[in-house]
Amino acid sequence: MVRQDGKRNFVLREENGTEDSVFSGSTPRQAALKAARRLPPAPSEEEVDGRAELRLREKGTDKVHIYNGWAWKEEKPSDGPDWMPEVVTRANVSKEGIEHLD
Template sequence: MVREDGKRNFVMLEDGEKTKQFTGEMPRQAALKAARRLEGYESYDSESEAEQNPTEIRLLERGTDRVHVYHAWAWEDSAPDTKPDWMEDNDVSTVTRGNVSKQGIEHIDT
């Protein structure tokens, strides 16, 4: 269901349970947010290494019967030279990056 500001809410499904909620104008935007919060990405130093072990994420679009299915992966990367002041102040040297590949849409029975 689309909000007045054009954003939609998606809930991550893990083992049939609704866990975390992500918001985005498009399903991919929410999936990228979810990918950056994956567990176990700390051991990957490059995207190509992380892409070899994708995690399937399933995002239920609130107000619909659509489940967007993605393969997602994340890795740690060095912070950009143009990082914001708050990253400088907290001495942050790495950032988490994520990527996704859409596998399809499933419809749940209501």
């Protein structure tokens, strides 16, 4: 379901079917990137050795968007604001497909 601001809510599904965390975004990829930033990060982008499967169900539908996600630590950009920590977590995802729940 689309909110008035154009964003949609996606629920992170665990392997056992439980749904705990809600991420919002105008696209499923935006929500998947937010979820991927919560993964345990690798020390750097070159040292990423594993990817986690992220299954995001769009609220109000039976569609489950499946992504592989990974995260890593990185120094803040040189033009970053003062409030930003010196080390930030970055993430990336790749879409694997869509499933429909029964």
